[in-house]
Amino acid sequence: MRLGVFALKKVTRDAQNSDWRRRWDSVEFKHPIFAKTSCFGPGMEGTRPMKTLLLSITLACAAIPGYAQETRPSRNRAGYCTDGREMDRVVDLLKAQAPAPPADLPRPIAGISAHADYRDAGRTYPPLFAMISAPEVVIFGVTHRKTREKLGQPQDKLIFDSHADWEGPYGKIRVSPLREYVEKRLDPKYRMVSDDAHRMDHSIEAVLPFLQHARKDARITPILVTAMSFETMDAVSEQLADILAAYMKENRLTPGKDVFLLISADANHYGKDFNNLHFGEGEAAHRKGTAHDRQLIAKYLEGPISTDKLKGLTTQLWGENFRDYGRVVWCGQYSIPFGLLTVNHLTETLSPEKRLTGRLLLYSDSLTDSASPARDTGLGLSDISSLEHWVGYFSACYYVP
Numbered sequence: 001m002r003l004g005v006f007a008l009k010k011v012t013r014d015a016q017n018s019d020w021r022r023r024w025d026s027v028e029f030k031h032p033i034f035a036k037t038s039c040f041g042p043g044m045e046g047t048r049p050m051k052t053l054l055l056s057i058t059l060a061c062a063a064i065p066g067y068a069q070e071t072r073p074s075r076n077r078a079g080y081c082t083d084g085r086e087m088d089r090v091v092d093l094l095k096a097q098a099p100a101p102p103a104d105l106p107r108p109i110a111g112i113s114a115h116a117d118y119r120d121a122g123r124t125y126p127p128l129f130a131m132i133s134a135p136e137v138v139i140f141g142v143t144h145r146k147t148r149e150k151l152g153q154p155q156d157k158l159i160f161d162s163h164a165d166w167e168g169p170y171g172k173i174r175v176s177p178l179r180e181y182v183e184k185r186l187d188p189k190y191r192m193v194s195d196d197a198h199r200m201d202h203s204i205e206a207v208l209p210f211l212q213h214a215r216k217d218a219r220i221t222p223i224l225v226t227a228m229s230f231e232t233m234d235a236v237s238e239q240l241a242d243i244l245a246a247y248m249k250e251n252r253l254t255p256g257k258d259v260f261l262l263i264s265a266d267a268n269h270y271g272k273d274f275n276n277l278h279f280g281e282g283e284a285a286h287r288k289g290t291a292h293d294r295q296l297i298a299k300y301l302e303g304p305i306s307t308d309k310l311k312g313l314t315t316q317l318w319g320e321n322f323r324d325y326g327r328v329v330w331c332g333q334y335s336i337p338f339g340l341l342t343v344n345h346l347t348e349t350l351s352p353e354k355r356l357t358g359r360l361l362l363y364s365d366s367l368t369d370s371a372s373p374a375r376d377t378g379l380g381l382s383d384i385s386s387l388e389h390w391v392g393y394f395s396a397c398y399y400v401p
Helices: 002-016 019-025 047-063 084-097 118-129 145-151 178-185 195-200 205-214 230-250 282-301 307-317 335-350
Strands: 110-113 136-142 158-160 191-193 219-225 259-264 357-365 390-399
Touching: 084 118, 084 205, 110 118, 110 205, 110 335, 118 205, 118 357, 118 390, 136 335, 145 195, 158 178, 178 219, 178 230, 195 219, 205 259, 219 335, 230 307, 230 335, 259 335, 282 307, 282 357, 282 390, 307 335
Parallel strands: 110 259, 136 219, 136 259, 158 191
Antiparallel strands: 110 390, 158 219, 357 390
């Protein structure tokens, strides 16, 4: 509160001497409350002081840490949908060429989704999002290189935002009260708030149109995952899982039915453009690279999930230490193991007699899907795929048998 009062005083002084003052002079207030009386003392009669006061309060609120800010706008308006009617058409086109979600599985409580342009990774989205019915969704996003550099390479942190909502094709998507609930309870050394990070990164934005198409009233808790050792990752994810479990118990919520945990990640980024030629070059390298992606998914991300299994995945995704890439360049090298550790710990807490289990829904890559049905829409591409530049994508679901 002290900080808020200080900010109010400072911004009031600034507002009285800035261009904002000149702009607000042209605003007419008709309500009686804005009658020509002074709120600052002699010599400041008239509506101008009231205008300055209102402006000051608005700007001061923006200066208070944790205060809910304006809507987080869409960043990639070419590769993702920002219009509801366009999104309806895109989903219809993609569903026609994507496999139907498995009918033999229990309701999933978590999933992994791509976050690439819909013209590239589009077919991988529908099988997963058709299975999501929960109104509350926790999203684990990737902290991409440019975002990390902007923030000074943070480690051992979960990055939250302070936006009140996010832009979606069907209207604003509200942020859940769960975000504040988590922030208040998570060890401060493991969390930070950065609207800049969430505005720069596209990994959470990408999944929102499909999520909102599936559930118009969805509420989200956006979290970006930074680099951290496996030991730290396991400790933080366990703490987060305990907080989520407490929230669900207090509100009588059920995983899958009421709350869904969504992990945003792409698989291997391959070719000269990514300085990644572990399998050589040309068509043979493309075959080997995509086959290797599938092998990693089958070995570490399908079937019964365990802490040891996820640690094994990090030995493949990380290099000599957790800050480096291994033989593959998966941008989900942190969001996938952290997200699944959280889901696994949550399952152990709420259903200790059961085992979290995963299943691949669809794998593809930008070169194979270069003729995606979404090409017939008005959507664009962020990159052009070739044998020198392709990315693997997949969707998977996680459930408790």
